[in-house]
Amino acid sequence: MSEVEQADQEFCSKILKYTRIIDNLVILCEGLRGYLNIHSPEQIGELEYLPDANFWKQTIPYSSWRNKKPIFIPCGSRSDVIRIYPKLIELHNDDPDNSYLSPEKLFILIDLDIQCQDISNICPHYQTTEELYHAIYENNPINTNVIDKSKIIITGWIHKxxxxxxxxxxxxxxxxxxxxxxxxxxxxxxxxxxxxxxxxxxxxxxxxxxxxxxxxxxxxxxxxxxxxxxxxxxxxxxxxxxxxxxxxxxxxxxxxxxxxxxxxxxxxxxxxxxxxxxxxxxxxxxxxxxxxxRFYANSCNLSNQSNSTLYHIPQWVNFLYAKNEELNR
Structure with a gap:
């Protein structure tokens, strides 16, 4: 096992034992985590307050979600997120009794970026980030069925x-x-x-x-x-x-x-x-x-989604809200 693989496995193991993910949506996102020395699952909570994760978390309207807000966990670069996602699922499946993760509630959020990246290892329906982007944003409102099927949210603009x-x-x-x-x-x-x-x-x-x-x-x-x-x-x-x-x-x-x-x-x-x-x-x-x-959170009118279709972020949030409600029934 390489150094990177070892680090990924240790990181994923701590995520799986982080109690706050119980029954919650978990979104793996981009964002530096290297300077935090994570020794315990509880310290995963510190990652939620790093800039990337914290920004995405604040776009979720508290009044609608209350304590059901998704947990955003930064995992490094886009490549890191794409690599860590299947590892997290693999480790969960190896020992589900010792994992707090609900795999059906796991998504990733990555940047579109200029470069195209292969995602065939995590998404059999779309080979690259560019293919996925076109499938999601071909029309407005965006195609949330593609997000649901792929478990991947990709930004419609170049990055956050x-x-x-x-x-x-x-x-x-x-x-x-x-x-x-x-x-x-x-x-x-x-x-x-x-x-x-x-x-x-x-x-x-x-x-x-x-x-x-x-x-x-x-x-x-x-x-x-x-x-x-x-x-x-x-x-x-x-x-x-x-x-x-x-x-x-x-x-x-x-x-x-x-x-x-x-x-x-x-x-x-x-x-x-x-x-x-x-x-x-x-x-x-x-x-x-x-x-x-707050601007984006205030645009998430969950009772009338047509009010939210001008902006990408509220459309993702509305999808996640509906998905969470569906999975909690």
């Missing part, structure tokens, strides 16, 4: 941080956090300026060049028009700069093209500055993330 740049967050954050200064390039935050700069990244991103066919097919299917090369992709996105000639629906579609293509994480982590005169830098940043997660 892309959801921090949702266009409707511009006004929402100003209203929710009037004392917090959010700036980009020394000016008040303008998501439109960020989108325009992201268009420029299409030309210089080596990952896009190395996965160009994958990216072009992704956007062709989304826009339902031919996108034969990178210049065609850039030309489509550049229409965003001419707001007067496009409808609001076309504008949103082009923004989604950008958020499906260009890495948002460097903008969020390196170029967007968050400050508050009354809070530490870390606390101010935490408050903004909490406000963003």
């Amino acid at each position: 941080e892309a959801y921090f740049l949702e266009p409707d967050l511009q006004d929402y954050l100003q209203q929710e956090l009037p004392l917090t200064k959010i700036t980009y390039k020394n000016n008040p935050l303008s998501l439109e300026e960020i989108y325009k700069d992201m268009i420029e990244d299409i030309n210089s991103d080596a990952d896009i060049d190395q996965n160009l066919d994958n990216v072009l097919k992704r956007i062709e299917k989304f826009l339902s028009i031919p996108i034969p090369d990178k210049n065609s992709l850039i030309n489509e996105c550049t229409k965003l700069k001419h707001n007067s000639t496009i409808t609001p629906e076309e504008k949103r579609k082009l923004i989604e093209v950008i958020l499906k293509t260009v890495k948002a994480k460097p903008y969020w982590e390196e170029q967007i500055i968050i400050e508050d005169d009354y809070l530490s830098k870390d606390k101010a940043e935490d408050n903004v993330l909490l406000a963003i997660s």
